[in-house]
Amino acid sequence: MNNKTIREIAVAWKEYKRPYVKQSTMAAYLLILENHLLPAFGENDSLPEQSVQSFVLEKIECGLSVKSIKDILIVLKMVMKFGVKNEWMNYYEWDIKYPTNTENKKLEVLSVSNHRKILNHIQSHFTFTGLGIYISLSTGLRIGEICALKWNDINITEGTITVRRTIERIYLVEGEKKHTELVISSPKTKNSCREIPMSKELLAIVKPLKKIVNDDFYVLTNDEHPTEPRTYRNYYNGLMEKLSIPRLKYHGLRHSFATRCIEAGCDYKTVSVLLGHSNISTTLNLYVHPNMEQKKRCITKMFKSLGK
Incomplete structure (x- = not known):
């Protein structure tokens, strides 16, 4: 066996892997x-x-x-497997232990009153930039998907929004040179390409606009050039401050949408499809945490079915 260092294997692995993954993943x-x-x-x-x-x-x-460390180890394992396949190193099985964290990190979501407050404010103070936040709160779109949304993705006849692309700034490392680049590509996974129905309120906002806008323009800028997530995040933070709403990451709007769906008793599979999750377990792990009241109802229901 001709042993190579991880650095040497990584160089070969990069070239091997590049054609098979999205530029942003690479x-x-x-x-x-x-x-x-x-x-x-x-x-x-x-x-x-x-x-x-x-x-x-x-x-x-x-x-x-x-979670970040596990993502790092996934890459390390890919490099190792590539090295083993080419007989440049030995394969090792790892059984990695992580410190147990008893605290479950609470998902950051808007309160119902703040959720309503933002929607009402955007309705009464309309701007194209504000519309993006309204759409995120009504459909669960990610920030990159909102920034990449065009008017032709909104179908007022069907009353739907189709998610076809996402936009992100990626960090490119080319030898000694490092720079960032704005990239528009297909969404996160194939499930992320999805069709979402609009609420009556959202449809009422976009219907008159669709008659006058250019279908090829981006929704947020109403222009042929998109806005990038970083800029849009700043706008969002400014609006939250203006409305005196506690600091919440933009992704929290997506969590808020999903949480409201679960609270309203929507079935989990439908919520999973609306969010574009690749499997329902992601949705269940993130959003389904029954409280004591729900647990009691479940037990009561079960005993009723036994005729007790």
Whole structure:
């Protein structure tokens, strides 16, 4: 076996992997390699469990979330498997332990009154930029999907919005050169390409606009050039401050939409499809946390069915 270092294997792996993944995915992989994996393992020619476990504990010490660390290890495993396949290194099985975190991170969502407050404000102070926030709160669209939305994605006859693309600024690493680039591409996964019905209120707002706008223009700018997520996030933060609403990430609008759907008793599969999740377990893990009242109702229902 002709052993190579992780750095050498990573160079070959990048070229092998590039044709098969989206540009934004590749950019994320390269960033993980540059910032985390090569500084820690670049000169190693093997990846025993002990080294990887130490790396994990070190990253936790630095404040990285378990989710971020697992994403980093996915890339490390891909590089290792590629090295093994080419007989450049030995395969190692890892059983990584993570410190148990008993605290369940609470999902950040708007209160019902603040949810309503934002919708009412945008309705009475209409702007194209504001419309994006209204759409996110009414459909659960992600910020990149909102920024990439065009008027021709809105069908007033059917009363639907179709999600076809997303926009993001990606970080490109090319040898010594590092720069960012704005990229418009297909959404996150194939399930993210989806059709969402509009509420009566949203339809009433966009119907008259559709008669006068250029179908090829972006909704947020009403122009041929889109706005990028970073800029739109700043606008959103400013609006929240103006309305005296507690700080909430833009993604919290999506969480708020999903939470309202669950609270209203919508079935989980439908909520999952509306959000464009690749499987229902993502939806269940994120949004379905029955409270004591719901648990009691469930038990009562079950005993009723037994004729008790």
